[in-house]
Amino acid sequence: MADTLHALSVAIVGGGVGGLTAAITLRQQGHNITVIEQKQQYLDSNGGGGLSISFNAIRCLLRLGIDEELKQIADEATEWLVQRHSDGVEKSRTKVEKWRIFVHRTDLLRVLHRRAAQLGVQFMFGQSFQSLQEVEHGVKVQISNGEIVDADVLLGADGINSKVRPAIPGNRDIPPELTGHRTFLVDVPKQKMDQHPDTAELYSLPAFQSWIGGQRAIIGWTMRGRESYHFQMNDHRVGNGEYRGTNDGSTERFVSRVADMPAFRESWKDYEPTVRQMLDAVESCTEWKIAELPEHVAWSDASGRVILIGDAAHAFAPFAGQGACMALEDATVLSAMISRMKPPYDWPAVAQAYARMRQPRIHLIRENIRAIIAICCQPADDVPGPGSAPTMPHLLKDEFEVVQNYDAFEEALKVWDTLRLNGERN
Incomplete structure (x- = not known):
């Protein structure tokens, strides 16, 4: 733990999963943390939907002192069932070898916020990043109410539309790029699922x-004590949206409500009855x-005092279930490195070491995502099943093991x- 003389002041823009994890981890080591979050509070309406958290990220969460709270909000699964999209025929059933949990994003944010507040993390809710000025021994961060937050280092954890990212020279003209894919999120209360035998069976x-086929895939799991079912419906056909009359290439707004539910249901009519019944509900x-x-x-500026984590640094498609998991890993790795620094602080060395360590890992996830999309886009009759080609879990078995066996904290150490031995850090 940092002593009083060596405690750092860390400003974190963004109170999401990655930002809160960094705040808790650094505060546990005695540093002074201020989280700047544009939301006023954590509500279901602004927290998103379900999260699938694999063992690599669970390791990070268990270091935060939230074990009991995590058990209370998490559902678990022991198998991964893959079905053909058109008739629900089982194509594979794979045992979940590593612990995997399913939570509602808002529930996890509330647990993390309570833990951070308990430790003494300071929050500035309803505020957003405006600008920064680097000074000799730190940064001055101006927020939307005009206040200036002084810090030794600024962590940008404010997502794909990060305001911190363009403040780093070289990133000013690098906007997010639409991929043409779309994901539709549906949360169905158990009482509605119970109204039909097929959906109740889930x-x-x-x-x-998983249901796979027709250039689409659906991933489903229970959450909130099995009182709600979350469906992530990935559509790789959508392109620019013309088939639904929504030809919108704007990157100003990535998330919206489906305006025409009858048309949306029609676009999934080739999926099995259970899926159609779920959409009707x-x-x-x-x-x-x-x-x-x-x-x-660029994940940091030249001074090393402005550093990005999570989607602010490397937003990618959600098809591997690793978006929040990589933010958790980023926060764990960077916090471990910062907490082991001693004066005189070599911020550029730490920022560069963090990026060198994390970027190959993110590249691996991107490669896994491309492999998953390729499987989902096979002709319906070619969806792998027993006795034919390997199933999706088997095709990606090695990649999944590499992802899930990773211990971010130990790898950071x-x-x-290595930096110490090479004389690259103080």
Whole structure:
């Protein structure tokens, strides 16, 4: 833990999963943390939907002192069931070897916020980043109410539309790029699922489920104590949206409500009855235009005192279930490195070491996502199943193991020791 003389002042823009994890981890080490969050509070309406958290990220969460709270908000699955889209025929059933949990994003944010506040993290809600000025020994961060926050270092954890990212020279003209893919998020209360035998059966299965085919895929799981079912419906056909009359290439707004639910249901009519019944049971759906950041984004400025984590640095498509997980890893790695610094602080060395360590990992996730899209876009009759080609879990088995066996904290310590041996850090 940092002593009083060596405690750093850290400003974090963005109170999402990554920002709160960094705040808690750094505060646990005695640093002074201020989180600048544009929301007034964490509500279901602004918190997003379900999160699938794999073992690599669970490791990060268990370091935060929230074990019991996490158990209370998490659902688990012991199997991964893959079905053909048109008739629901089982194509594979794979045991979940590593612990995986499913939570509502807002529930996790509330747990993280309570823990951060308990530790003494300071919050400035309803405020957004406006500008920064680098001074000799830190940064001055101006926020939307005109106040100036003084800090030794600024962490940008404010997502794909980050305001911190363009403040780093070289990033000013690098906007997110639409991929043409779209994801639709549907949360169905258990009471509605129970109204039909086919949808009610989903609750009897100890699995998270996939339907694959027709250039689309659906991933589903329970959450909130099995009182709600979350569906992530990935559509790789959408392109610019012309087939639904929504030819919108704007990157100003990535998330919106589906305006025409009958048309949306019609676009999934070739999926099995369980899916159609589920869609009949809901009145609204969230549409998410998938955008990514190019890999040449700079993750820090030359001084090393402005550093990006999570989607602010490397937003990618959500098809591998690793968006929040990578933000958790980023926060864990960077916090571990910062907490081991001693005066005189070599911020550029730490920022560069963090990026060198994390960028290959993010590239691996992007490669996995491309492989998943390729499987989902196979002709319907070619969807892998028993006795034919390997199933999706088997095709990606090695990649999944590499992802899930990763211990971000331990890997950060290894890199830190390497820096010490090479004389690259103080």
